[in-house]
Structures are given as C-alpha cells and as structure tokens.
Amino acid sequence: MYPHERSLVKRFADVPFEILGVNSDPDRESIRRIVKEKNLTWRSWWNGPEGPGTPGGIAEQWNVSGWPTTYVIDHKGVIRFKNVRGEQLDQAIERLLAEMGVEVPPPVEEEGHDAR
Amino acid sequence: MNGTLRFVTALFALLLLAAPNLSAQGEPAGGDEVTPSEIRARYEAIAGDFESRMKAFQDAFAELKTDEERRQHYEENYPDAGAIALPLLALAKEHPQVVGFEAVEWAMDNRVGGPARKAALELLAEHFLSDPRIADMLWNFAYDIDANTGSLLRAVMKTSDDEKTLGIAHYAFAKHLQGQVSFAGYYTDAEETEKTQMAEYFGEETIASLTDLDSAAVERECESLFAKIVESYGEIPSMRGSDTLGDIAGRDLFELRNLSVGKQAPEIEGEDLFGSTFKLSDYRGKVIFLDFWGDW
Incomplete structure (x- = not known):
C-alpha cells in the first residue's frame, strides 16, 4: 500500500488531491519514526488503539473493523467510493478530478515494494 | 373388581417379562434401551479421541525445528474435526435430548464445514431453536454468508422467546445479510477462475441466491434490523469488550446512514501524529483519499 500511496502523492502533486490517514497504531513515538523512515508525507490523525489512554474515537465512529479501510471523498465532501484498491483507486480519483474540470495527470511508475 | 385387577397385574408382569425377549429377537432397537450415561460415555469417547489426537499433534509440533517440517506436519497430521463431528452428530441425532446440544456446540467451536456443518445446523433447527443456550453460539453466524445460515437465524427470530437469543439473532442476521451483499459484489467483479473456486467452496445454490440479491432492499432491511436492536435489545452485552448490542448496532x-456512498462525510477533527490539530473540512475543495491504517 505505501508504494501505491507514494505514487498517488507524486502523480497528483499539482492537482487538488490529498491523502489523509487515520492511524490506529498503539505507540505514537514509533509511528512518528516510521512515517519519517518510510517517507509517508501525508498527514494522519492519530487515533491510537481503542480504549483508555488514547484519543480513539475516529475509527470507532467510522465503524472500522478491518484495516486498511478506505474512502474516496469528492471536492464537495461527499463519500463517492469505499475500499477501492489498485487501478480502481486511480480511476476513482481520476473521475472525481475530471468532474471538477481538472486536467488529469498521466500515471507514474510505482517504485519498489516495502512492507504493507 | 378384584379379579380384574389381578388379571391386569398379571398381564403387566407378563409384558415385562416378554419385552426384553421381543427386542432381543427383533431388530436392534436403534439404541432405545441405552441409558443416558451410556450415550454420554460414547460421546466422550469420540470427543476424547479427537482431543488426544490434537494433543499428540501439538506435542509433535512443538518438537519440530524448521518451518518446512511444521508445514508438512500440519498438512499430514492435523486432526480433521469434520471427520470427528460426523459420528458425533449422528449420535446426537439419535439422542438429541442427551448429547444434541453438546454436539452442535462442539461442531461450532471446532468450526467444521461441509456436511458436518449442515448436520449441526439441522440439529439446531430441529431441536434447539427456542433453547436459550444457543444465544452465544449465534455470534458464529454473523460472518457466514451461506443461505442455510440465513434460514436458521430467521427461524430463531421467529421461534425463540429469550431476549438475549433474539437480540444476538437479529444482529447476526443483519451482519449475515451485509456479508452476502459485499460478497456478491466481490463475486461479480472476480475473474472467471476465482468465480469457479468460490462456487466450489460455497456451493452453486448459495452463489445463485447471492447474485440475485437486491442490495438496496437488503440495505433497508439491515437498517430496520439495527434500529430494532438499538430500541429493543440495546442493553444485552455483546462479544466486544464492554460494548452492548446497542453500542455495536x-x-x-x-455507518449505513452516514457513511454510505453518496452521503456527506462526517467531520473528523483531532491531533495529527505530531500533535497539531486539523479537520477533514479544512480540505474541502480537494479530492480526498481517506485511509484508516496501521503499520502492522
């Protein structure tokens, strides 16, 4: 997933597109280190695991029971796709950008694999 | 009077004497004269045999050094619960009031599939629909998509008068329906070879019933099931920590009302990984890929 996300960041850098994460890792220190090491440049809310001592709440409100769970939301804030992956994810984003009248950038090469 | 009574008593005594003889001469009477403790002993023998095989499997597993050895041991020697469940359930079918419930529970705990699972569901449907002991067992059905599961849960909802059983049955039924819809979508998009595999695994019948689903109608049904759970069965404990059925439903x-495709995304507000606060609505005007993730 990370290489694909990095390729989305690269491909859609100059158009109105953003990746936003909700991270449920238990240890905030180590996840800070990981986003730096793995060059995950997009912003994430820190949800933490559910239970006492963490903010929790977001994943619970969104009724997430499996990770990753993903949504694609259009420029008006409307949920348009749920759990689309791979090529279908690119196509979903392309379609929503086209609806805004934005010229859709061509695909970029995905870099090598790492964990996740 | 006296004479008649004496006659009846004599006749009764005669019958008592004759009865064992009759059954000894005729066909074996389907275990009718077996005592409950004998039935239990037979049950324990079958289940115990599985346990000792499982223990032998685990002991041998612990001795192995490489992943390859472990994989091979698993493939060759892992005890087949389905094969044990069949005689267990056959015994249970003959004596449902003695070992029926235990046998069904055994089959569920050991997650048997195929004919054993079918036999367990039949036993459940025939004898235990209104038995309050089935309540916790019903959680097992929430993520099953096959049509038998659906009919069983419907029957429980119709028959049981136990609140806890009813609450869990409603929840499991709604999740079962949702599972069917998402599986149907997954199936429709799948490659031909995958479709063949799925049909083999779930059976043609289930696949056919799934592909005919009216997903909008199912969604409405689920919405009213969840609403009913919140209203009528909200206080019943769930399997998830301290959450009640009302919490999870x-x-x-x-999710159904606010997180479906076409709905305005609810606001998200909170701290990022480094401690500064931000909101989803800060990004209005952009296409958002929202990813619930964890590095695991």
Whole structure:
C-alpha cells in the first residue's frame, strides 16, 4: 500500500488531491519514526488503539473493523467510493478530478515494494 | 373388581417379562434401551479421541525445528474435526435430548464445514431453536454468508422467546445479510477462475441466491434490523469488550446512514501524529483519499 500511496502523492502533486490517514497504531513515538523512515508525507490523525489512554474515537465512529479501510471523498465532501484498491483507486480519483474540470495527470511508475 | 385387577397385574408382569425377549429377537432397537450415561460415555469417547489426537499433534509440533517440517506436519497430521463431528452428530441425532446440544456446540467451536456443518445446523433447527443456550453460539453466524445460515437465524427470530437469543439473532442476521451483499459484489467483479473456486467452496445454490440479491432492499432491511436492536435489545452485552448490542448496532446504523456512498462525510477533527490539530473540512475543495491504517 505505501508504494501505491507514494505514487498517488507524486502523480497528483499539482492537482487538488490529498491523502489523509487515520492511524490506529498503539505507540505514537514509533509511528512518528516510521512515517519519517518510510517517507509517508501525508498527514494522519492519530487515533491510537481503542480504549483508555488514547484519543480513539475516529475509527470507532467510522465503524472500522478491518484495516486498511478506505474512502474516496469528492471536492464537495461527499463519500463517492469505499475500499477501492489498485487501478480502481486511480480511476476513482481520476473521475472525481475530471468532474471538477481538472486536467488529469498521466500515471507514474510505482517504485519498489516495502512492507504493507 | 378384584379379579380384574389381578388379571391386569398379571398381564403387566407378563409384558415385562416378554419385552426384553421381543427386542432381543427383533431388530436392534436403534439404541432405545441405552441409558443416558451410556450415550454420554460414547460421546466422550469420540470427543476424547479427537482431543488426544490434537494433543499428540501439538506435542509433535512443538518438537519440530524448521518451518518446512511444521508445514508438512500440519498438512499430514492435523486432526480433521469434520471427520470427528460426523459420528458425533449422528449420535446426537439419535439422542438429541442427551448429547444434541453438546454436539452442535462442539461442531461450532471446532468450526467444521461441509456436511458436518449442515448436520449441526439441522440439529439446531430441529431441536434447539427456542433453547436459550444457543444465544452465544449465534455470534458464529454473523460472518457466514451461506443461505442455510440465513434460514436458521430467521427461524430463531421467529421461534425463540429469550431476549438475549433474539437480540444476538437479529444482529447476526443483519451482519449475515451485509456479508452476502459485499460478497456478491466481490463475486461479480472476480475473474472467471476465482468465480469457479468460490462456487466450489460455497456451493452453486448459495452463489445463485447471492447474485440475485437486491442490495438496496437488503440495505433497508439491515437498517430496520439495527434500529430494532438499538430500541429493543440495546442493553444485552455483546462479544466486544464492554460494548452492548446497542453500542455495536448503533455504530452499524451510523455507518449505513452516514457513511454510505453518496452521503456527506462526517467531520473528523483531532491531533495529527505530531500533535497539531486539523479537520477533514479544512480540505474541502480537494479530492480526498481517506485511509484508516496501521503499520502492522
């Protein structure tokens, strides 16, 4: 997933597109280190695991029971796709950008694999 | 009077004497004269045999050094619960009031599939629909998509008068329906070879019933099931920590009503990984890929 996300960041850098994460890792220190090491440049809310001592709440409100769970939301804030992956994810984003009248950038090469 | 009574008594005594003889001469009487403790002993023998095989498997597993050895041991020697469940369930079918419930529970705990699972569901449907002991067992059905599961849960909802059983049955039924819809979507998009595999695994019948689903109608049905759970069975404990059925059904209801395609995304507000606060609505005007993730 990370290489694909990095390729989305690269491909859609100059158009109105953003990746936003909700991270449920238990240890905030180590996840800070990981986003730096793995060059995950997009912003994430820190949800933490559910239970006492963490903010929790977001994943619970969104009724997430499996990770990753993903949504694609259009420029008006409307949920348009749920759990689309791979090529279908690119196509979903392309379609929503086209609806805004934005010229859709061509695909970029995905870099090598790492964990996740 | 006296004479008649004496005659009846004599006749009764005669019958008592004759009865064992009759059954000894005729066909074996389907285990009719077996005592409950004998039936239990037979049950324990079958289940115990599985346990000792499982223990032998685990002991041998612990001795192995490489992953390859472990994989091979698993493939060759892992005890087949389905093969044990069949005689267990056959015994249970003959004596449902003695070992029926235990046998069904055994089959569920050991997650048997195929004919054993079918036999367990039949036993459940025939004898235990209104038995309050089945309540916790019903959680097992929430993520099953096959049509038998659906009919069983419907029957429980119709028959049981136990609140806990009813609450869990409603929840499991709604999740079962949702599972069917998402599986149907997955199936429709799958490659031909995958479709063949799925049909083999779930059976043609289930596949056919799934592909005919009216997903909008199912969604409405689920919405009313979740709403009913919140209203009528909200206080019943769930399997998830301290959450009640009302808590989990409430979240499912929220998802249906606010997180479906076409709905305005609810606001998200909170701290990022480094401690500064931001909101989803800060990004209005952009296409958002929202990813619930964890590095695991």
